[in-house]
Amino acid sequence: MSKPKDIELVRDVLDTQVLGRKKRPMGKVDGVGLELRDGAPPRVAYFEIDGVTAWRRLGERYGRWAARVARWWRHTEPYRFGWSQVRDLGIDLEIDVDAERTCALDLERWLRERFVARLPGGRR
């Protein structure tokens, strides 16, 4: 378990795979919220996992389309976590969170209930 002190945000964090507890994949670091403060250096407010955020990086229009599509599975807000929740940062970024309980897996749960469970063998 290691958390480096010096970080190059784009190279080390952005687009890195995020794992929850028990190494459960949750998504990628799609966005970073940076808090700009008066008289103090900016700090990371949160890291964000959200497909809509990722698509928005291609342009505002793609972001709007992605948001519209995401509404199908009632996904309305991005999943956010702070630096204090990060336990390990290397090839992947591990956070101390139970992935299943987060909105990062909205689509996963929606597909599991609406689609996979209705097909033969999908309940196993």
Place this chain on the structure above:
Amino acid sequence: MQASALLTGRAMKCAVCALAGIVLAGCGDQSEQDWRSASSWSLTAVVVARYWERGDLPDTYARRALKKISDELGKSPLPEAAGPVDELLEAVELRDRQAVRRLVRELSPR
């Protein structure tokens, strides 16, 4: 019946030779591909018939292949070439090996 088969068989033989000749001479550019393809399909029909007659191909395949070749030739610049293929097809459908053998002998280009 036999005579007419012979006649159309000869017509096809001529057609195949003519096709091959045209292809070898390399005529018009745009239609060159079409001629090549038509000649190849005609020759395929002969090979299918020959292999079938030897008992090397199942009936269903031989019938379907000949049908398809006949369709392809019908669309080609030389739709007449489809005639002899239909004849082969008929002989295969009747499982008349002798007729097929004879047609193949007549059609095979030297």
Place this chain on the structure above:
Amino acid sequence: MKKILGIALGIVTSIGGFLDAGSIATSAQAGAAFGYALLWAVALGTICVIFLVEMSGRFAIASGHTITDAIRKRFGFAVLIVPFGATMLVNLLVLASELGGVCVALELATGIGFQLWAIPVAVALWLLLWVATFDVVEEGTALLGLVTLCFVVAVFTLGAEPVPLARALVVPSLPADERAHYLFLAVSIIGATIAPYLFLFYSSGAIEDKWDKSYLMPNRMIATGGMLFGAMISMAVLVVAALTLKPEGIRVEGYEQAALMLVPAFGRWGFYLFVVSLAVACFGAALELSLASAYAMAQTFGWNWGEDLKPRQAARFGTAYTAFIVLAALIVLTGLNPMKLTLFSMAITAVILPLTVVPFLVLMNDRRYMKEHVNSRFSNMIVALIVLLAAVLALVSIPLEIVGSK
């Protein structure tokens, strides 16, 4: 001992990915139209794919990343989306070609039109992925794939002369006639040989099997041995077509014509061997392709992935390949000539190759990912040259082929 078994298995499984609708269609056409002349294209593609597959295994071992994963992290989402989108599109076309190949094989065997087979074949494919585990899928198709060795046997039965064969393998030649079609076929052969899904799939497998440093050598052997093994079979297809179809004046435009090529070698068995080879090779490739595409999606968006997970545990992954198979089946249902579809998919593969290969090469030279295992300059040059050459040739020859066939 276990590793030796693993290597043997790796070599055998790579046939599943190597010999597919693309290789059979392009090799058969090339042999029938130009004799041995295009053997160099198979050789060139094989050299390149050996390097690429070895690299993707080494990359997984050294960095712990799959390729898609690393491209996203290194270059960002906006850059990844370009090769990702292009690869997905081509994968879909190729999957449709493979499904089409299985359907045509069934049509040849039963006389029932290939479009009617699209749905049953797609369902069978999907069900295997849905309920079976990865090992069953991979090893099963690999063992069945051994039937394609019949093409190699046929080369010997037919008595191919080795000298002209060897010359065509090493010395590229340009025919006097039909140069545009010749180039198009060369490009399609290279595209069929260097399928991107092949090395994307391979790197995912290495991560899933948790390869460590001790696998560096086995990786090299599997990549070289497996790809050579596969190349030998697709060369055999080309040689057999040159020996049996070309003298009859048959140019392969449909699988009906290709189906004749083994008859002179094996008689009645020849027809069935061709049909079974086509069905097995295409089905194996379709399995790998569906999985590889779902892997790529999961790794792009960070989902759960892995064939050993139950669909419940990886719902997005399962949905991805399901959707993929459905779309491919729809393409087959449109009734496009499967062989034409295959040839164009292969040529387009050659066009988009640089999009995945160039970022991958940059990664292979990045010490932060590769540590001391970075590429040598030689392998960089080989892969970059072949891939760029193929892409340029493809861009030139695809329009010519379209104009020529109208």
Place this chain on the structure above:
Amino acid sequence: MSRVIALERYVGKPVRDVDGRDLGHLHEVRMREQDGELVVIDYLVGRVGLLERFSLTDFGREVGVLFGLNRPGGYVVPWDAMVFGDEGPRCTRRAAELERFSATPRAER
């Protein structure tokens, strides 16, 4: 007074200095952990965008030479000299006042 910006939207965007001179693209944010928080030290702005992301190792530079991109280097903008507005990131100092850096292949971390 503080506000939160979506940093990923500014990555790769062109940056101008106070005189309107083009500095290159924003391609890296260097941070350090201080008292359990991740804090910005400075921003790297390069003449060739993607410079940091396409780590310029030997091969990268070879590709760069081929495509005429081989002018590695750029400016280090301290945290207090960067403003994030609607129209993109902007540097509040002159280019001449900024520290330069060159993107030579770094040693392994």
